[in-house]
Amino acid sequence: FKAMVVPPRASQRLKTVRRRVVDDKVTGKRLEFEEKTINGWEDSWDNATRSGFDWEMEKLRRRLEELVPSTMFGPRYWRFLMEENPESEYRQYAGSTYPGSKPGQLDAFRILFNNLLQFVLGNESEDGAVVAAWDWRSALDEHGLGKFAYSILTGDLQTIVGGPLFLLLTKYHRELGPVFKLAFGPRSFIVVADPAVAKHLLRDGSKNYDKGILSEILQPILGNGLIPADPDVWKRRRRVIAPGFHRAWLDQTLSLFDDCAADLIGDLAGRASLDPGDLLPKTPAAWKAWKHQNPPPGVVDMEERFCSVSLDIIGKAVFDYDFGSSNSESPLVRAVYRCLYEAERRTTAFVPFWLLPGAQFLIPSQRDFNRDLRLLNAKLDELVRRALEADDDDDDDDERISLLDFLVTMRGEDVSTTQLRDDLMTMLVAGHETTAALLTWVLYELFHPSGRSSHHLKRLREELDAVVGARAMTYADILDCKFARLCLAEGLRLYPQPPLLIRRALDDDQLPTTTDRPVRLARGADVFLSTWSLHKSPDLWDNPETFDPSRFEKKKQGRDGWAGYDPDSIPATSLYPNEQTADFAFLPFGAGSRRCLGDQFAILESTVMLARLITTFDFEFAVDPKATLEPKTGLGGLPVADVGMRTGATIHTENGLWMTVHHRTPPLPLP
Numbered sequence: 001f002k003a004m005v006v007p008p009r010a011s012q013r014l015k016t017v018r019r020r021v022v023d024d025k026v027t028g029k030r031l032e033f034e035e036k037t038i039n040g041w042e043d044s045w046d047n048a049t050r051s052g053f054d055w056e057m058e059k060l061r062r063r064l065e066e067l068v069p070s071t072m073f074g075p076r077y078w079r080f081l082m083e084e085n086p087e088s089e090y091r092q093y094a095g096s097t098y099p100g101s102k103p104g105q106l107d108a109f110r111i112l113f114n115n116l117l118q119f120v121l122g123n124e125s126e127d128g129a130v131v132a133a134w135d136w137r138s139a140l141d142e143h144g145l146g147k148f149a150y151s152i153l154t155g156d157l158q159t160i161v162g163g164p165l166f167l168l169l170t171k172y173h174r175e176l177g178p179v180f181k182l183a184f185g186p187r188s189f190i191v192v193a194d195p196a197v198a199k200h201l202l203r204d205g206s207k208n209y210d211k212g213i214l215s216e217i218l219q220p221i222l223g224n225g226l227i228p229a230d231p232d233v234w235k236r237r238r239r240v241i242a243p244g245f246h247r248a249w250l251d252q253t254l255s256l257f258d259d260c261a262a263d264l265i266g267d268l269a270g271r272a273s274l275d276p277g278d279l280l281p282k283t284p285a286a287w288k289a290w291k292h293q294n295p296p297p298g299v300v301d302m303e304e305r306f307c308s309v310s311l312d313i314i315g316k317a318v319f320d321y322d323f324g325s326s327n328s329e330s331p332l333v334r335a336v337y338r339c340l341y342e343a344e345r346r347t348t349a350f351v352p353f354w355l356l357p358g359a360q361f362l363i364p365s366q367r368d369f370n371r372d373l374r375l376l377n378a379k380l381d382e383l384v385r386r387a388l389e390a391d392d393d394d395d396d397d398d399e400r401i402s403l404l405d406f407l408v409t410m411r412g413e414d415v416s417t418t419q420l421r422d423d424l425m426t427m428l429v430a431g432h433e434t435t436a437a438l439l440t441w442v443l444y445e446l447f448h449p450s451g452r453s454s455h456h457l458k459r460l461r462e463e464l465d466a467v468v469g470a471r472a473m474t475y476a477d478i479l480d481c482k483f484a485r486l487c488l489a490e491g492l493r494l495y496p497q498p499p500l501l502i503r504r505a506l507d508d509d510q511l512p513t514t515t516d517r518p519v520r521l522a523r524g525a526d527v528f529l530s531t532w533s534l535h536k537s538p539d540l541w542d543n544p545e546t547f548d549p550s551r552f553e554k555k556k557q558g559r560d561g562w563a564g565y566d567p568d569s570i571p572a573t574s575l576y577p578n579e580q581t582a583d584f585a586f587l588p589f590g591a592g593s594r595r596c597l598g599d600q601f602a603i604l605e606s607t608v609m610l611a612r613l614i615t616t617f618d619f620e621f622a623v624d625p626k627a628t629l630e631p632k633t634g635l636g637g638l639p640v641a642d643v644g645m646r647t648g649a650t651i652h653t654e655n656g657l658w659m660t661v662h663h664r665t666p667p668l669p670l671p
């Protein structure tokens with residue numbers, strides 16, 4: 001039998017390996033794993049309840065856990081294939097139950113099985129988390145089977161849940177506390193919104209997590225780029241890419257930001273003198289029509305403008321390519337948008353519809369997506385090729401250095417053009433809509449028609465007028481414009497981009513205790529760190545729903561397990577109050593080893609853009625000035641923006657941020 005299934009060369013190798021493996025350190029680790037598992041069993045089941053049906057089921061579960069790994073793909077099976085010193089446990093034992101490796105089907109089965117025992121037979125949950133069971137029956141009644149199934153298949157979670165996912169999570173957070181299990185049928189996600197747990201997931205215990213479903217979803221688009229990269233690839237690439245964001249390069253990009261801001265100002269100036277007359281609607285809900293037909297004169301969708309300008313910036317800074325999206329919409333720009341849209345749709349999909357057999361031929365959106373991706377990849381390949389050729393050409397004396405030029409110069413022998421392309425695509429996705437969304441929401445808050453932020457706007461203008469006036473901003477100016485940077489930080493607190501961080505446990509783990517219910521994660525468990533709920537937690541922030549940049553200037557007392565917020569602890573090198581200053585209650589750019597690489601880039605870009613716009617123009621919502629906007633609430637009675645909110649990788653408005661633009665009066669004095 002063995003001769004039939006194991007080819008002779010492999011069989012020879014197996015024999016050698018088996019001999020070696022008897023007392024090697026990997027076997028030692030396996031034994032330690034088994035012992036730990038058995039001890040874990042002892043701990044996790046109360047002696048008093050070891051009887052009856054539940055206990056029989058628990059025994060069955062244990063038996064399965066004991067048997068399945070040894071007979072199928074568990075550690076004992078993989079022992080045959082082990083190298084003495086595996087280069088990477090994560091990959092080498094991927095799909096087995098080996099702790100630290102990429103979780104596979106058996107781990108998923110264990111979680112599903114446990115959920116079934118819990119939800120069908122009423123057993124105690126293995127993880128110990130309180131459960132938020134999504135009420136799918138009501139959703140089914142409300143939408144009908146057809147729409148329900150269609151939304152599930154196409155990833156339109158928002159329709160059937162009744163609002164953006166982050167609101168649903170915040171509703172449960174308020175009802176159930178900072179750690180709970182969200183169950184969609186037998187599938188489950190552990191949702192957390194607590195600073196101590198965030199610190200554990202992102203920093204102290206971060207080696208025990210990978211990006212889980214996020215990687216699976218983004219891999220077809222971003223390949224082995226940093227965001228979805230598995231821990232092995234990530235380690236190699238981060239080391240190479242991070243130095244690319246050095247100070248000299250960031251200084252150089254400042255002039256690029258200013259050039260692009262000047263283009264935007266020119267475009268808006270052309271509309272500033274136009275009068276929409278009495279064509280403005282009573283509420284932003286009417287803006288929907290403007291997506292498909294011409295808006296009144298002088299009205300502009302600032303969300304769309306910010307998207308265009310940030311795409312142009314990232315194209316020029318990262319791979320020295322001018323998308324020219326601020327002025328025209330080329331097929332390439334459309335391809336970028338559609339790919340981003342698809343990436344977002346996949347992140348919220350219940351069912352991986354794109355993996356269905358033949359999906360890429362049969363589902364029109366998937367056909368279009370694959371065509372767009374080919375177009376985009378071909379362009380990026382061309383840019384990589386050009387950069388490689390320019391690198392070989394010693395005479396190339398172009399003074400602008402893109403991130404791609406840097407990566408090409410620093411490349412080791414082993415880096416492939418595909419890897420470089422994945423890196424570029426990742427920067428494009430990570431650095432484009434995030435910054436655009438930040439600017440959109442800060443503008444929304446500063447010019448809200450209720451006037452609720454007019455005192456912040458006044459202070460911001462005073463600071464900008466005093467420090468920069470109408471000239472181009474330098475790095476030193478940006479350091480001096482502290483309030484402007486706090487406005488951006490507050491924008492990221494109220495509208496974190498993305499509103500959810502995703503992880504998957506590589507080994508069983510105990511989360512720091514935040515309530516009287518300790519929560520254990522099974523290997524393979526999916527975790528959502530809801531930054532939206534964390535940033536708006538009334539336990540951590542005063543008036544959490546209010547846009548108040550000055551909150552970051554005041555000390556906030558901590559509580560048990562949370563050190564509070566201290567403005568004096570903002571590091572001199574940081575352009576914003578980072579995760580350390582708020583002891584992980586504020587995660588504007590993530591934290592730990594996988595924190596954002598483009599944080600400085602994003603803050604510099606946004607400060608320049610905001611300063612230029614605020615000092616030149618006044619903005620007003622494109623609604624009838626006589627109309628009053630009623631405060632809007634969404635899922636669970638939680639406040640939502642009047643312009644609606646849609647979620648994907650970032651938070652979008654429902655139909656755009658349509659505004660009228662006016663030259664500022666009195667105009668900014670020229671230098």
Ligand code: HEM
Nearest residue numbers: 226227430431434435438497501589590594596597598602
């Ligand atoms: C306001 C703008 C931005 C925000 C709010 C933001 C936010 C974030 C967050 C929260 C993460 C961590 C994700 C996680 O832990 O799962 C992240 C990662 C990342 N961001 Fe950003 N980002 C922004 C702009 C940028 C820009 C401009 C770039 C590049 C030019 C960039 C490149 C990256 C990369 C490469 C990663 C992955 C890092 C890694 O895994 O090692 N981001 N970003």
